[in-house]
Each structure stands twice: as C-alpha cells, then as structure tokens.
Amino acid sequence: MSVTTERPQVGEKQVSPRPRGISHPRRAAAGEGRAAGPRGLTRTWREAARRPRPSGRRRRLDIQGLRAVCMIQVLGFHAWKIGSPIGVDAFIMISAYLMTGAFVRRAEAGRTPWFVERWLHTFKRLMPPLVVTVVITVTASLLILPRNQWIEVLVQGAASVTYWQNWRLAAVSADYFADNHAASSPLQHLWSMSMQGQVFLLWPVLMAVCAVIASRTRRSVRRVVTMAFAVLAVASLTWLVTSAPTDGSVYFDTRARIWEFALGSAIAAAAPRLRPRNVYVRWLGSCLGLGVLVLFCLVSIGAYPGPVAAVPMLAVAAILLCDTPPRLGTVSRLLSRRPLVALGDRSYAVYLVHWPLLVLYLAATHRDRLDLESGVAAIAVALAVAAVMTRCVDRPAQVLPRSGRGLRAQAVMVIVSLVAGALPLGVAGAAIAYQRRAEISQAVQVGVDPEHPGAxxxxxxxxxxxxxxxxxxxxxxxxxxxxxxxxxxxxxxxxxxxxxxxxxxxxxxxxxxxxxxxxxxxxxxxxxxxxxxxxxxxxxxxxxxxxxxxxxxxxxxxxxxxxxxxxxxxxxxxxxxxxxxxxxxxxxxxxxxxxxxxxxxxxxxxxxxxxxxxxxxxxxxxxxxxxxxxxxxxxxxxxxxxxxxxxxxxxxxxxxxxxxxxxxxxxxxxxxxxxxxxxxxxxxxxxxxxxxxxxxxxxxxxxxxxxxxxxxxxxxxxxxxxx
Structure with missing residues (x-):
C-alpha cells in the first residue's frame, strides 16, 4: 500500500510520491536517489519539489498559482475586508479534489491506501509548521495581550494543535466578521486547519469503505465514490439550509462545510466524465472559472457559509477540470507565472503566520484596523516569515521520511509534534493556573474585606x-x-x-x-x-x-x-x-x-x-x-x-x-x-x-x-x- 501524495491543505505544495533524491537506503547502492550520507539527504529535500514526477505526469504549476490567488484573497479580506471570504472555501475544493483524485487513481491501480497510513502521512507534514506557529503565537500573546486573555489563548493553543479549534471558537461565539481584528484571537484563523484535520481523519475511512463496496459489488470505484460523496454533499447542504444554527457559531461548524469537501470529492471522482475534450471548451471553461473566482475575490457577494459558496467552488472546479498546456493566452500559463507559483508553494506557511502577525500588531499598537501602509508592511513581514517557515520547517516535513515508507518514522514525527506543542503549553498553563488560584483566594467577601469595599x-x-x-x-x-x-x-x-x-x-x-x-x-x-x-x-x-x-x-x-x-x-x-x-x-x-x-x-x-x-x-x-x-x-x-x-x-x-x-x-x-x-x-x-x-x-x-x-x-x- 502507498499513500496519496497531494497535500490537501491550505497552502501546501504538491510533491512527488517519492522525491528522486530520497530513496530507500537499500537502493542507494544501485545508484538510485540520493548520495549516501547526511549531505546527500540534506541536498535532496531542497531539490525534491523541483524534480519531475516519477509517474511521468507533469506537475501542474497552475494549481500552485491557483492557491496563490486564493491566498491573496485571504490576505486582502483579513487586512482590509476586500471581497467575499471565499479563500478557505476554494482551498477546500482544491484539497478535496486532489486528495480524492489521488485515492481513486491508486484504487483503480489496485493500491488502495490504508487509512492509518494516510493519516500518518498527512499529519506528519501538517503538524510541524502548525505547532511552531502555535507555540510562537502563544508566547507572543502572553507578552502582548492583557492577562485576562491569557487563559483563553492557552486553551485555543491546545485546541489548535489537537484540531478542535473551530469548535472552541463556536463555543465562545467568536465573530469572524468583526471589524476590530485587535479584539480577535491571534489563533482564530486556525479554525480552518482544525476543520480540515477532522475531515482528513474521516475522508480516508469513507474512501476506503467506498473501495470495499466497489470491490464487493464489482462496480467502478469512481462511480461508488462519486455517488457516495454526492449524497453526502446534498445531505450536508440540506442541513445547513434547514437546521443549522442561526448565530455566528455556524461559521466554525464543521457540519456547515462538509458539503464543500464532499462536492470537491464527487467532482474529482467524476473528473474523467466531466472534463471537456475540446481544447477550446477547456480554454473557455478555465477563463470563466478564473473570472468568477476573481469577481468573488474583489466583491462581497452572499453570506458564508452558505449555498452561494458553491459558485466560487464550482469556478475553482472548472479551472481544475479544464486544464490546458501552459501556452500563451491560457489560464494555465497565467497561473503558472513564477511569482504566483512561489506564493502557492508558501501559501500554507503564509496562512499560518499572517493572522497572528496582523492581530498582535493591532493589539500592540492599540489600533482597531489596518490602513493601507501598515497592512502592506504587515503582509510583507508575513511573507518573509513564511519563506523561512517553508524552508526550515514545512518543506522538510513534506519529504522526510520518504513518502510511502517508514510508518514508524512518520508516527514518531506526529508524536514529537504533539509533545513539542503540548509541553510548553502545559507548563505555561500550570504557571497561570497557580496564579489564578492565588487570585481566587482574594475573592471579596462584602463587609469582611476592608481593602476592597467596592460600592x-x-x-x-x-x-x-x-x-x-x-x-x-x-x-x-x-x-x-x-x-x-x-x-x-x-x-x-x-x-x-x-x-x-x-x-x-x-x-x-x-x-x-x-x-x-x-x-x-x-x-x-x-x-x-x-x-x-x-x-x-x-x-x-x-x-x-x-x-x-x-x-x-x-x-x-x-x-x-x-x-x-x-x-x-x-x-x-x-x-x-x-x-x-x-x-x-x-x-x-x-x-x-x-x-x-x-x-x-x-x-x-x-x-x-x-x-x-x-x-x-x-x-x-x-x-x-x-x-x-x-x-x-x-x-x-x-x-x-x-x-x-x-x-x-x-x-x-x-x-x-x-x-x-x-x-x-x-x-x-x-x-x-x-x-x-x-x-x-x-x-x-x-x-x-x-x-x-x-x-x-x-x-x-x-x-x-x-x-x-x-x-x-x-x-x-x-x-x-x-x-
């Protein structure tokens, strides 16, 4: 069994199933992959993403450019409330599309991934950058934010590294659309990471069940996956329209976006039937898709989450389905431009670091919102920090250990990431709990405490x-x-x-x-x-x-x-x-x-x-x-x-x-x-x-x-x- 190689998460990069420079040690003597020794290993993870796919399928740089467009929308909306909040919805479509497409191709080849293997392979790549972001953000928050916010920041830090931050935000009724970002949690944006983490636990199990059903009923795995996730999408959307909470908590409710993941998965499974054969139809479809997506990026249209999110999601699907060779005048060529691809490669790290920088800057300067100059400066800092994060944490986590090998090593990476996040948060929590008990002991008793008479x-x-x-x-x-x-x-x-x-x-x-x-x-x-x-x-x-x-x-x-x-x-x-x-x-x-x-x-x-x-x-x-x-x-x-x-x-x-x-x-x-x-x-x-x-x-x-x-x-x- 092997695992899917696409990284279906905000800001991640497509890498090959096994970068050429990182081969099994037993094959090194045969001349495959990396040079023996640490220096060869170090060189390979830096070069891995630039090498062609072993399967012969070209790497679609336009997908990285598409991620960059979505990331630009997220930055513009968070800094200046530009457009509609569809960046995360678009990332959801890309994630579900790539993850399901990889699964179906492997299942058709008789290599259905084991869901535990899929879990380890996914979270060993996602958790190191996430944990680094959370620990640094919590540390900065304890230095900048008022003490009455410390406990909640620690709780949300623990919720973020264990992937239930969205439910915590729903419980405390956070307002995602608040104009005053300085009053927001510096970890609020990680609701999407938690939501996707929950889906990444569920989806491999559902797809494995679909593969078993297809095998026993002798049906095409694509057909079974398409039908199953189409039904799930309809059921989830029906719940959202008829039974979902009417307050702001619905924005952070996983159930409110299950239909988006399911729609992306159904489209991916049905892609061979949906993909136009005529090159001119593909060109037109991709142009219309990009146009609709840019429109939603610039203009506030509809309420989120809601059925209107299907429009930009289908626009993203059109770009994914209507890919063409990156020739002059095509969307593929436009999205494959080097600056967009570079931002797409770093978009996971950019997403992680940009929001804490914006919120903590506003809190430290006692501002309610960003003006043009401060917003541009904050985004520039976020891009620089994200570049360092990508080079030092994100990219090594993507390719080490080698994809499809070393489940124990991948499990160790997940465990180490959890410990690295839980240990400092636990120590800080224990220290604050001690201070809290001391404050509780000072509780006022009316008529008894002369130092605190109040009214x-x-x-x-x-x-x-x-x-x-x-x-x-x-x-x-x-x-x-x-x-x-x-x-x-x-x-x-x-x-x-x-x-x-x-x-x-x-x-x-x-x-x-x-x-x-x-x-x-x-x-x-x-x-x-x-x-x-x-x-x-x-x-x-x-x-x-x-x-x-x-x-x-x-x-x-x-x-x-x-x-x-x-x-x-x-x-x-x-x-x-x-x-x-x-x-x-x-x-x-x-x-x-x-x-x-x-x-x-x-x-x-x-x-x-x-x-x-x-x-x-x-x-x-x-x-x-x-x-x-x-x-x-x-x-x-x-x-x-x-x-x-x-x-x-x-x-x-x-x-x-x-x-x-x-x-x-x-x-x-x-x-x-x-x-x-x-x-x-x-x-x-x-x-x-x-x-x-x-x-x-x-x-x-x-x-x-x-x-x-x-x-x-x-x-x-x-x-x-x-x-």
Missing part, C-alpha cells in the same frame, strides 16, 4: 489608597458571571423555559412563607440583580430566575425564535402563578453614547404585569463601550474613590432615566443605580479597589455584590417592606 466605599466615603491590586484579578474574570444557584426549576417549568443559552433557576424560601420574587431578562439583569436577590434570599425571599443571554423580557412581537419562546413561557408561568414582585431591566444604553432608551415592549409588559396585581421593580441599564472597560489602566492618583478609565456620565447614559415615564403606572417602581456606577457624574472602571466591569458592557459579579445591600434596601423601600 460600599461610596456610602462610607472610604477613599482608595491604590496600594492593593483591584479585584477580581485578570485570570478570574471568567468566573464573574452572576448565577442564582445550581437548583433548577421544576422539571415541567424548566422544559418550557430552558433552551440554548437559557436557564431557569430557583432559590426557595427557608420558611416557605417569604416574599416571592421573579427576575426575568438577559445577562444585564442577571449581573445587576442576581447578587442582590441572593442577599434577599438570606432574608427568606423565594427567588426564581428566567435568564437568557441577549434576550430582554418583552411580550410577543418584539423578539423572535428562542428569545420569543422563553419570554412567552416565562410570562405564562408568571401569570399562572403570580409572584409578589417581578424584577426586569427597563432601559438599554448605547456604546459610548447618551442615546439611552426604553427597552422594546417594556411599557406594554409593565402594564400587563401590574394589572395582575404584581409589583414590578425596574432597573436602569449600565453604561456600555466599544472597548474593554476591564482592561483600562488606573488613571487617577491615591486617596480617591474612582479610578481606571474615567468618562462622564452624560456621555454614556441619558441625562434623565427614560423609565421615569413609567412612574405613573400603579405598582411600578424604578431603581436607578447609576449613582453607584457613576458617582458625582463621573463613571469609573475601578471603584473601591474593585473592577466595576468584566468586559465592555457587563458589571462584574463582585462589584454587583458590593452594591447588593443598597439595592436591596431600595427594593424593600419601594415595596414598603422592612420599614
């Missing part, structure tokens, strides 16, 4: 001396999401209310006779009200929380899909068994703007609830920004209450609470906590040595706990309780 400093006039590090520490920010409890609501209620990113939790009254309170809304009401409700539960309140991220509470007609389902179910539960009080958010602020308004549907909702005899407590929203309010450095001196980034309240919130207009509704009470966020009209990000925010718009659970006693007092006064 309590505003009531007692306690100025900060700024000698203690503010809490929560940067390595514990991920623990600052407020939660009510681990106790779920009754199973029947939970089944109605809970869905994706939605919870129903309860803190029962100890006596069973306490005030019954319900809090409903999104993450803002959770951060502002839940710590207070936990405090009130200690006074025998019975508290239920219906919470869902990015889903404010409103009647039908204001929100859609799962949010509408949650709101409908929560409202039905409230009206079926009315509580004493409902807490919700009444206003919504805008980023770095005083354009604060009532939340959609809030007037109708308040009237509906109060008509049921329910007391409604509304909480005003907190400021929002387009930058991380946690990462702002201390900007004031000692003996002050407010520090960090300072900004005027009238630039972040309306002069007057918009919910004051609801005050005429009986049983409604508005609580404005802006005086604890922006004392004396100045908003800070550190108050009483406690970080007020954990990101650009959420109050930290620690600071919210320090606001709890005052908010609880205002709630009870509004309800005439405890007087």
């Amino acid at each position: 309590l400093a505003l009531t007692n006039g306690q100025a900060s001396d700024w000698t203690s590090p503010p809490v929560p520490g940067p390595l514990t920010v991920d623990t600052e999401w407020a939660d009510l409890s681990d106790t779920r609501c009754d199973a029947a209620v939970a089944a109605l209310v809970e869905s994706e990113n939605s919870t129903c939790r309860r803190l029962p009254s100890a006596s069973g006779q306490g005030v019954r309170a319900v809090v409903v809304g999104d993450s803002h009401i959770a951060q502002n009200a839940v710590p207070t409700l936990r405090l009130l539960n200690e006074e025998d309140w019975d508290v239920t929380a219906y919470l869902k991220g990015a889903c404010p509470f409103a009647p039908d007609g204001y929100y859609k899909n799962d949010c509408q389902k949650r709101n409908r179910a929560a409202l039905a539960q409230i009206e079926a068994n009315p509580p004493d009080v409902v807490l919700l958010q009444t206003t919504v602020t805008a980023e770095d703007s005083p354009a604060e308004v009532l939340r959609p549907g809030i007037t109708e909702l308040v009237e509906r609830l109060t008509n049921e005899g329910i007391t409604v407590i509304g909480l005003r929203d907190n400021p929002r920004s387009n930058q991380s309010l946690y990462e702002c450095a201390s900007a004031v001196g000692p003996q002050t209450l407010v520090g960090g980034c300072l900004f005027p309240k009238n630039g972040a919130m309306a002069d007057n609470d918009p919910a004051e207009s609801l005050g005429a509704i009986p049983n409604f009470h508005e609580i404005d906590v802006s005086d604890m966020l922006c004392p004396d009209g100045t908003c800070g990000t550190i108050i009483g040595d406690v970080f007020v925010y954990i990101d650009d718009n959420h109050v930290s659970a620690t600071y919210s706990r320090t606001m709890g006693p005052e908010i609880a007092s205002r709630i009870k006064r509004a309800m005439s309780i405890g007087q």
Whole structure:
C-alpha cells in the first residue's frame, strides 16, 4: 500500500510520491536517489519539489498559482475586508479534489491506501509548521495581550494543535466578521486547519469503505465514490439550509462545510466524465472559472457559509477540470507565472503566520484596523516569515521520511509534534493556573474585606489608597458571571423555559412563607440583580430566575425564535402563578453614547404585569463601550474613590432615566443605580479597589455584590417592606 501524495491543505505544495533524491537506503547502492550520507539527504529535500514526477505526469504549476490567488484573497479580506471570504472555501475544493483524485487513481491501480497510513502521512507534514506557529503565537500573546486573555489563548493553543479549534471558537461565539481584528484571537484563523484535520481523519475511512463496496459489488470505484460523496454533499447542504444554527457559531461548524469537501470529492471522482475534450471548451471553461473566482475575490457577494459558496467552488472546479498546456493566452500559463507559483508553494506557511502577525500588531499598537501602509508592511513581514517557515520547517516535513515508507518514522514525527506543542503549553498553563488560584483566594467577601469595599466605599466615603491590586484579578474574570444557584426549576417549568443559552433557576424560601420574587431578562439583569436577590434570599425571599443571554423580557412581537419562546413561557408561568414582585431591566444604553432608551415592549409588559396585581421593580441599564472597560489602566492618583478609565456620565447614559415615564403606572417602581456606577457624574472602571466591569458592557459579579445591600434596601423601600 502507498499513500496519496497531494497535500490537501491550505497552502501546501504538491510533491512527488517519492522525491528522486530520497530513496530507500537499500537502493542507494544501485545508484538510485540520493548520495549516501547526511549531505546527500540534506541536498535532496531542497531539490525534491523541483524534480519531475516519477509517474511521468507533469506537475501542474497552475494549481500552485491557483492557491496563490486564493491566498491573496485571504490576505486582502483579513487586512482590509476586500471581497467575499471565499479563500478557505476554494482551498477546500482544491484539497478535496486532489486528495480524492489521488485515492481513486491508486484504487483503480489496485493500491488502495490504508487509512492509518494516510493519516500518518498527512499529519506528519501538517503538524510541524502548525505547532511552531502555535507555540510562537502563544508566547507572543502572553507578552502582548492583557492577562485576562491569557487563559483563553492557552486553551485555543491546545485546541489548535489537537484540531478542535473551530469548535472552541463556536463555543465562545467568536465573530469572524468583526471589524476590530485587535479584539480577535491571534489563533482564530486556525479554525480552518482544525476543520480540515477532522475531515482528513474521516475522508480516508469513507474512501476506503467506498473501495470495499466497489470491490464487493464489482462496480467502478469512481462511480461508488462519486455517488457516495454526492449524497453526502446534498445531505450536508440540506442541513445547513434547514437546521443549522442561526448565530455566528455556524461559521466554525464543521457540519456547515462538509458539503464543500464532499462536492470537491464527487467532482474529482467524476473528473474523467466531466472534463471537456475540446481544447477550446477547456480554454473557455478555465477563463470563466478564473473570472468568477476573481469577481468573488474583489466583491462581497452572499453570506458564508452558505449555498452561494458553491459558485466560487464550482469556478475553482472548472479551472481544475479544464486544464490546458501552459501556452500563451491560457489560464494555465497565467497561473503558472513564477511569482504566483512561489506564493502557492508558501501559501500554507503564509496562512499560518499572517493572522497572528496582523492581530498582535493591532493589539500592540492599540489600533482597531489596518490602513493601507501598515497592512502592506504587515503582509510583507508575513511573507518573509513564511519563506523561512517553508524552508526550515514545512518543506522538510513534506519529504522526510520518504513518502510511502517508514510508518514508524512518520508516527514518531506526529508524536514529537504533539509533545513539542503540548509541553510548553502545559507548563505555561500550570504557571497561570497557580496564579489564578492565588487570585481566587482574594475573592471579596462584602463587609469582611476592608481593602476592597467596592460600592460600599461610596456610602462610607472610604477613599482608595491604590496600594492593593483591584479585584477580581485578570485570570478570574471568567468566573464573574452572576448565577442564582445550581437548583433548577421544576422539571415541567424548566422544559418550557430552558433552551440554548437559557436557564431557569430557583432559590426557595427557608420558611416557605417569604416574599416571592421573579427576575426575568438577559445577562444585564442577571449581573445587576442576581447578587442582590441572593442577599434577599438570606432574608427568606423565594427567588426564581428566567435568564437568557441577549434576550430582554418583552411580550410577543418584539423578539423572535428562542428569545420569543422563553419570554412567552416565562410570562405564562408568571401569570399562572403570580409572584409578589417581578424584577426586569427597563432601559438599554448605547456604546459610548447618551442615546439611552426604553427597552422594546417594556411599557406594554409593565402594564400587563401590574394589572395582575404584581409589583414590578425596574432597573436602569449600565453604561456600555466599544472597548474593554476591564482592561483600562488606573488613571487617577491615591486617596480617591474612582479610578481606571474615567468618562462622564452624560456621555454614556441619558441625562434623565427614560423609565421615569413609567412612574405613573400603579405598582411600578424604578431603581436607578447609576449613582453607584457613576458617582458625582463621573463613571469609573475601578471603584473601591474593585473592577466595576468584566468586559465592555457587563458589571462584574463582585462589584454587583458590593452594591447588593443598597439595592436591596431600595427594593424593600419601594415595596414598603422592612420599614
């Protein structure tokens, strides 16, 4: 058995199954291949790619040029958002086409590759450059990025070298299309490497199964592969159109692109029937294919991933199928130009290194995006680094050990690559975990820790001396999401209310006779009200929380899909068994703007609830920004209450609470906590040595706990309780 030699991955180079200069040692004496000894071996891997294929098939330089065109699109889109994000889709087509074509040819020759051999041969070539990129990127990130991002960078580093980075990005809801690349992960681009790695594990098994079926049914292996992958493409595309998630996570979902791989494989298997015989038809097909591809590279057309991606993919397929001798006036000649071929040879390394360079440059210079000059400079540096990576890491990994031989040596290369990636990441992770435990030990206990009073400093006039590090520490920010409890609501209620990113939790009254309170809304009401409700539960309140991220509470007609389902179910539960009080958010602020308004549907909702005899407590929203309010450095001196980034309240919130207009509704009470966020009209990000925010718009659970006693007092006064 032998393995396919094409490297179906972003930026890789076609090499011959066994470069002439690297032959089996036992054949060296017969005059084959390399000269004996290390010097001959060193010389051969440098020359291997330049030598002709032993099979006699010419090396298609136009494919390397095609890869270069795709790489140019990726660089332009990532640097300046030029065109449509079709570069990776085109690489997928090339990868699937070459991998499947090689498999079918070998299967027809009676040399079906063993899938384990295919795995080792593929990953021993892909992993060394990947691991080098990840380790260097993580190291640079720990030096450049804020400490609150370190843990996530390490997690994504581990995910990248083990090929599940795309699922990690889906889990953290990364925005691939964000304008501010400085806020992106420096390893975000490796989602495509992970996705293709997963396919490279699955595809050899599927193709081997197809070969077995063809053998037992005495059918052509090409026909079986064509039919199998065509069916898979249709099934995957149907799922994408009808059942895929509607949020940004779908961009990183392997299932959303299985159809692209399958389409490329089906076309490759059916290539002899699809390839035009007439040379003029080939010329026209390749010209049209290149024209469509360039159009998509320059103009933003359609949404990705989606069915529209089939257009540029079919354009790439037309170029692959309609190849002609590289004569003057042909696409093959154009794509075989030396600069394009050189970029195509390095495109794997270029893809690996360009994104970390762009993101870390923006982070280090505190910019949101690249201008023309800085973008050109960054790309030039990426090309230079990629040239070194190709020469020193990528090309040796391609040809050593010799293709089709030395499975043990290939397995060792894979294992060594994994260890080389896991060891430094593990050491760094252990060191950061130690620091994180130290930060957790500094957790604030309201009324106990005098060095970190938070909002309590505003009531007692306690100025900060700024000698203690503010809490929560940067390595514990991920623990600052407020939660009510681990106790779920009754199973029947939970089944109605809970869905994706939605919870129903309860803190029962100890006596069973306490005030019954319900809090409903999104993450803002959770951060502002839940710590207070936990405090009130200690006074025998019975508290239920219906919470869902990015889903404010409103009647039908204001929100859609799962949010509408949650709101409908929560409202039905409230009206079926009315509580004493409902807490919700009444206003919504805008980023770095005083354009604060009532939340959609809030007037109708308040009237509906109060008509049921329910007391409604509304909480005003907190400021929002387009930058991380946690990462702002201390900007004031000692003996002050407010520090960090300072900004005027009238630039972040309306002069007057918009919910004051609801005050005429009986049983409604508005609580404005802006005086604890922006004392004396100045908003800070550190108050009483406690970080007020954990990101650009959420109050930290620690600071919210320090606001709890005052908010609880205002709630009870509004309800005439405890007087």
